[in-house]
Amino acid sequence: MKTYFAREALLPGGWARNVRIVVDGRGDFAEVTPDAQGGEPLAGPALPGMPSLHSHAFQRAMAGLTETRGDLRDDFWSWRELMYTFVAKLTPELAFAIARHLYVDMLKHGYTAVGEFHYVHNDIDGAPYSPAAELGLRHLEAARTAGIAITMLPSLYAHASFGRVPLLARQRRFRSTPEILLDMAGQIRRACGADPDCAVGVSAHSLRAVDPAELAELLAGARSLGENAPIHIHAAEQSREVESCVAWSGKRPVEWLLESAGIDRRWCVVHATHMTPEETRGLAASGAVAGLCPATEANLGDGIFPLLEYRAAGGCYGIGGDSHYSRDPIEELRLLEYVQRLAHGRRNLVVGGHSAAVGTTLWLEAAAGGAQALGRRCGRIEIGARADLVVLDAPRADLSRCTGDGIANALIFSGSTGLVREVAVAGRWVVRSGRHPDEEQVERDYAGALHELLAA
Ligand code: NGQ
Ligand code: ZN
Numbered sequence: 205m206k207t208y209f210a211r212e213a214l215l216p217g218g219w220a221r222n223v224r225i226v227v228d229g230r231g232d233f234a235e236v237t238p239d240a241q242g243g244e245p246l247a248g249p250a251l252p253g254m255p256s257l258h259s260h261a262f263q264r265a266m267a268g269l270t271e272t273r274g275d276l277r278d279d280f281w282s283w284r285e286l287m288y289t290f291v292a293k294l295t296p297e298l299a300f301a302i303a304r305h306l307y308v309d310m311l312k313h314g315y316t317a318v319g320e321f322h323y324v325h326n327d328i329d330g331a332p333y334s335p336a337a338e339l340g341l342r343h344l345e346a347a348r349t350a351g352i353a354i355t356m357l358p359s360l361y362a363h364a365s366f367g368r369v370p371l372l373a374r375q376r377r378f379r380s381t382p383e384i385l386l387d388m389a390g391q392i393r394r395a396c397g398a399d400p401d402c403a404v405g406v407s408a409h410s411l412r413a414v415d416p417a418e419l420a421e422l423l424a425g426a427r428s429l430g431e432n433a434p435i436h437i438h439a440a441e442q443s444r445e446v447e448s449c450v451a452w453s454g455k456r457p458v459e460w461l462l463e464s465a466g467i468d469r470r471w472c473v474v475h476a477t478h479m480t481p482e483e484t485r486g487l488a489a490s491g492a493v494a495g496l497c498p499a500t501e502a503n504l505g506d507g508i509f510p511l512l513e514y515r516a517a518g519g520c521y522g523i524g525g526d527s528h529y530s531r532d533p534i535e536e537l538r539l540l541e542y543v544q545r546l547a548h549g550r551r552n553l554v555v556g557g558h559s560a561a562v563g564t565t566l567w568l569e570a571a572a573g574g575a576q577a578l579g580r581r582c583g584r585i586e587i588g589a590r591a592d593l594v595v596l597d598a599p600r601a602d603l604s605r606c607t608g609d610g611i612a613n614a615l616i617f618s619g620s621t622g623l624v625r626e627v628a629v630a631g632r633w634v635v636r637s638g639r640h641p642d643e644e645q646v647e648r649d650y651a652g653a654l655h656e657l658l659a660a
Pocket of ligand 2: 260321438474526
């Protein structure tokens with residue numbers, strides 16, 4: 205048992221003062237009492253750790269490398285060709301070094317859990333690794349050594365497009381079948397053992413990449429991972445995908461999923477950018493989480509998620525780093541609100557529920573949605589949840605005069621960086637005074653990995 209005292213803490217119902225927080229030996233919150241006394245004082249205001257519900261760790265190493273115009277009309281699809289050349293060189297050692305560096309960086313910014321949407325399964329020539337889940341296992345190991353909680357989401361990728369179009373040569377590393385994928389998920393699950401901070405779900409890469417029978421087989425098999433194992437899918441990120449889906453089925457991707465896939469609370473629909481008002485209401489009502497990745501969606505020119513309509517219909521959402529153009533939840537949340545302001549010509553849009561403050565609302569909603577999407581008891585400072593904590597640097601000028609909602613607003617909108625000081629995952633302090641104990645080594649390994657990748 206460890207007892208802490210927070211002058212200010214963001215609880216599920218909003219900010220509270222003088223909060224005594226007890227963490228038990230398993231890493232759960234055992235007591236959360238406002239207006240109390242006693243305990244080791246935390247260095248500043250405490251917030252629940254933020255889950256990143258969507259990650260392709262290897263894409264971190266491409267950040268900054270695709271910002272020079274190549275095609276006359278660069279877009280998502282020309283970016284994807286660059287990504288394919290990049291992924292062709294990835295080895296298990298490089299994947300590990302990149303992922304570990306990424307996870308340490310994420311921890312330092314206040315992410316405490318990650319959903320790794322993992323679809324690069326095979327060796328460079330397309331042959332399976334032995335064990336088949338080799339690359340997935342490297343990500344699990346990277347998360348464990350970094351100290352971040354992880355939900356592995358091995359991804360079924362069987363076709364290049366709607367109507368069972370065969371995979372392209374440059375997609376051979378992604379190839380699997382429902383049976384192979386479920387077997388890999390089982391291997392990863394066994395490697396997790398009884399570790400409560402590792403979990404396994406499944407994903408279908410997209411409706412482009414799986415046919416209805418394969419999706420059904422995947423969903424049936426996923427039950428062996430647990431009744432509530434998370435299920436993720438990319439959908440409606442780009443309008444070309446929507447058009448191809450309509451040409452194939454007469455339905456739009458989210459519409460198809462709502463009608464034919466039995467979407468419910470276990471699901472995370474990643475992006476869901478292009479939806480009609482009916483789809484927006486339908487997704488909200490399904491109980492699924494919308495996986496929003498603001499920095500990546502902006503970088504790739506995806507479009508604008510109908511967040512106001514979706515929230516008005518009661519929809520849940522969380523945030524993901526995706527291609528990791530940002531490793532900072534504060535930056536992602538700020539962008540999420542700003543894009544809505546730009547689109548609507550108004551201010552202070554994501555509010556309600558527990559607070560009229562945008563900062564508080566964004567943090568609480570994204571933490572809760574992320575937790576649901578990762579199937580992890582986290583995202584809230586509450587008895588029984590995993591003790592994932594972000595502690596801010598109270599003396600910093602932008603925070604020093606703030607209380608309650610003002611803290612979250614300053615955190616997200618003051619424009620100051622480095623306000624996160626301590627981070628705990630399941631009660632273990634992985635970031636202290638803004639530092640991760642392995643950060644120098646991890647940085648050196650990452651630099652070496654980049655050197656090797658770019659020289660190849
Ligand atoms: C991915 N990534 O699978 O890595 C996708 C793009 C695709 C992002 N949208 C590729 N960040 O959808 O085919
Ligand atoms: Zn993605």
